[in-house]
Amino acid sequence: MTRNMNDCKWKMKEIHKRTLIGNRLELARSLCLEEILQFLVAKAIISDEVAERIESKRTRFSRNVALLSLIPTRGPRAYEVFIQGLRESQQCNLADMLESYKSQLINTFQAASKKCKTDLEIQHTELQYQQSINNYNVNTDLKLVEKDAHDGPIGRLFVENTTIEFYQQTKHESYKMTSRPRGSALIVCVSRFKSELGISDRLGSDTDRKNLTSLLNQLEFSIVHVDNCTADEMQSAVKEFSKKDKLHDADCVVVILLSHGKGNFLYGSDGGKVRVDTLVQNFDNAHCPALRNKPKIFLIQGCRDDEIASNIAHVVTDGPPLSQDCCEAIDHSLSEANDRRRLPTCSDVVIGFSALPGRTATRNTVHGSWYIQALVKIISKHAKDKDFAEMLTLVNGFLRSKSLEQEVQSDWHETPEFRSSLCKKLYFYPGIFAKSSFRE
Known part of the structure; x- marks a missing residue:
């Protein structure tokens, strides 16, 4: 025995x-x-x-x-x-x-x-x-x-380190980015909705969450995850995150929101609506003084279409070179008045949207959304020597070219956009760390 x-x-x-x-x-x-x-x-x-x-x-x-x-x-x-x-x-x-x-x-x-x-x-x-x-x-x-071989950064991501030479050449024109951890990140992922709402679950969103987590870990961000929250819980989570004491020591903050969307709204798991600009406002200079003069990144994965052409859900299929697996059924049953109010003006803020206003965003049910796939691939490849605005421009160009290759209706071509009030270059400088006295 x-x-x-x-x-x-x-x-x-x-x-x-x-x-x-x-x-x-x-x-x-x-x-x-x-x-x-x-x-x-x-x-x-x-x-x-x-x-x-x-x-x-x-x-x-x-x-x-x-x-x-x-x-x-x-x-x-x-x-x-x-x-x-x-x-x-x-x-x-x-x-x-x-x-x-x-x-x-x-x-x-x-x-x-x-x-x-x-x-x-x-x-x-x-x-x-x-x-x-x-x-x-x-x-x-x-x-x-x-x-x-066909689609997405599924599997192992690897972020190459910045060289000391590149850091020395560019540090005077860029935001400070040498703390460890580099900063704080919040990932809000709503992939499942109450069944009685009739809203389709966001299959493939868990892959987005996994790939973003791997990328941010390698960029030395500490990460907070909030999954399948209601609209009120989403607002509370973002507000609570903006009040964390550790933000005083962060060189950068990243907030990523993954859900169904329409216009300037995102949806919670209960079908409740949250305004994107309301979430962003938590981090402006008045509400979050700990982040003054520090870069604040917001990435929004969700549709932004305003008009409802019909009550029939349209199914988008991937064409080459993306996976042949079926994409999500875009849910057009979410009815909301058109709201085009602009986001509040904040300094040192960059906001990346997966689609242009009035357009839909495409997501593969296995490999995740097109926008997050492209974003993770490009950042992991170029973070060592390109600033964030350059990388977002590459994402826009990549998805625009890939959309044109798809054998689908032109209405479903995806073109992201970003808005920036950054005042300096934003390099992540992977692999570069220092004590507080390291940079003058």
Whole structure:
């Protein structure tokens, strides 16, 4: 009995270890270290001295690798505490990824264990188990490659670091962007609506959320997630976020809103409406003095059409080079009066919209919205040496050219827009960090 219990404990620890190894690259690229490191110290998984050694590593990637190498050596509690830390630090997508992978390993092991009768058969099954794990990894990678070949940044994103030379050349004409974390980000994702409303769920929006989280983690933003909130909850969440004390130390703030929309409104899960300019106003110089003279980024993914041509929901299908999978049915049952009041004037603000006023935004049910796909791809590629306005212009051009290639009605061509009151260049400077005295 004792031997069986010990074997069981060993197998569970081995499964945890294999889970971390199988997801090591994605964790090294996407993990936001600061908050979870302190969580592990508080839970006595690592000491303050060890945490300091990890933080002393030169790059974000090397710090993440150092932590991931250490966790398997910290005893049977380390994995579960690590998962808990991911959830406490709003990195639930990484926790879900690990737990899903672990479940696959356990199912594979249990299926193989049913055939074990003798010690010799057990050894043989362990070999089969290892081979099945290797095959599982290979098959997963192949599926990701096939899925990425046509549409979207599904899978692994990688943001290249800015060089010291580029930073030195451009820092005097740009906003300060050297704090760690770089700043704070809020992602509000409404993908499901009350069934009695008759509003279609936003399939593919979870992919947008995942890709944006990976990108912002690599840009060193701390992230707050709010999912499937009502209109009132959306307003409260944005207002509460604008009042956070940590904004005093942030070099930049990002607010991303993903939902159904019409005109200047976004919809909560209850069908309630929220004005976009009302949300933005929480961050102006009067309401949020902590962000004066600091860049404030708002990204809005939602339709902006004003007129209702009919009560029939139109279905848009993707054409090459985007995925052949069916796009969302654009919901035209949301009736709202035309409201064209302009957004309030704020300094140091840039607002990116997924569509022009009066037009719809397109979303793929598997790979996410066209706008977020393009945005994440371009920022991950060019953040090292292009300012944000340049990257938004590239997004506009990319989607305009891709829309023209689609074999669909011209009414469904998607052209984003952005509005800016930025006073300087806005570079993210990935990989560049400094103490308060670093920049004059």
